[in-house]
Amino acid sequence: MNISTDPWVWIAAILTLAIFSFLYKENPLYRFAEHLYVGIANGYAITFYWHRVLVPSFFDRVGAASTPIATKIWLIVIAVIGALYFTRFIPKVSWLVRIPIAIVLGYACGASIPRAIDAEIIRQAKATIITRASFAHWQTGLWAVIILLGVIATISYFFFSSERKGVLKPLSYAGIIFIMIGFGASFGYTVMARISLFIGRLQFLLGDWLGLIK
């Protein structure tokens, strides 16, 4: 046993145990760690946006002698619009917060329309279509057919515009089968991801902190 003497390892270990204490029941130690996490995460977010976004994109460029005056004015105007977020906390002029939201939201919505169609609908549809190349090997051909049938079946399950009878009935039922397998796979995958995090924490406690394992 080779217990760590690094104070930061001790802090990390105590915080890890504080969070794990929730498995027994909610307690003051867990609440302390939970509130600490919220505070640190927000403090880090401020740091990140300050150093990685505002300083390089705004302060450095406005302060640089090589930046044209027109660009400086333009950047200051953008920053003033961004600063309108502060009006959210001034009831009389709180409606001004809608202006920066409108700019970000409007552009994001507009930009998402062609990109959603191009990248997520047309390209995904192209990848689903069976071509001669899909049958380069019998296995890949069979999997391509299953994917095509699965996509059609899944879409038909979400088709609520007509009553489920005729060909739509078995097709939508096949859709449920595919959806259930998909959900099961996602569930299993997520659980395994969480378990690998748990193993990571145990390795830290038993290895880095207590020195019981290497």
Add this chain to the structure above:
Amino acid sequence: MQRRIPLIIVLLTGIFGAVAFFVPYPAIRNADEIMRNDVQRIITAFSLVLGVGSIVQHHLLKIRRKAQFWPYSYITIVALVITAIIGVFGGIDVTRPGVLPTRVGNFSFHIQTIYSNMMVPLAATMFSLLAFFMSSAAYRAFRARNLEATLLLLAAFILMLGAVPLGRFIHHRLPAFAEWILAVPNTASKRGILFGVELGIFATSLKIILGIERGWLGGGGK
């Protein structure tokens, strides 16, 4: 005016965002670049004010009203302020120190040290807790009552077994089968759902741009 001006801005920026994708002219391309790299980045950075401001406001209100567990709100506010001060004034890169010293003797309290030794353990442990809650929820909810439920259960079970050495021990082809589930039936269902999601994004975006969906405006104003 309080609602009309934002709606006009949404309409104009929305049309520009959509049109810029198709128009090859350099002037439009440059404007789109500026919109993405300057306007969006800087304004989005300021939007942090809303999130952090709301959290601080919420906790100050809890302290003022002496609501349940109010003393813990001090921990959040103090941790937030100290982390922000260390991060903003102490610098984010270890190699480029800021104006605030972040080392006392051998003890470093640089923002990256705080991140690695406080935020990462807290976040990882918090998310690892979900493994227990998901497993216990699954134990209570998952019953092989019909074919659909059985398939869900089986797919999850095979995926989990396929990811650990025990799976290979049970049958050498189990990991490959788990991968096949992920690559074929899972892809088919996810792709089908994705088509619906993307059409939903398309419709919602259009409704926001055209001012049909106005939930983002919030209440109040004319």
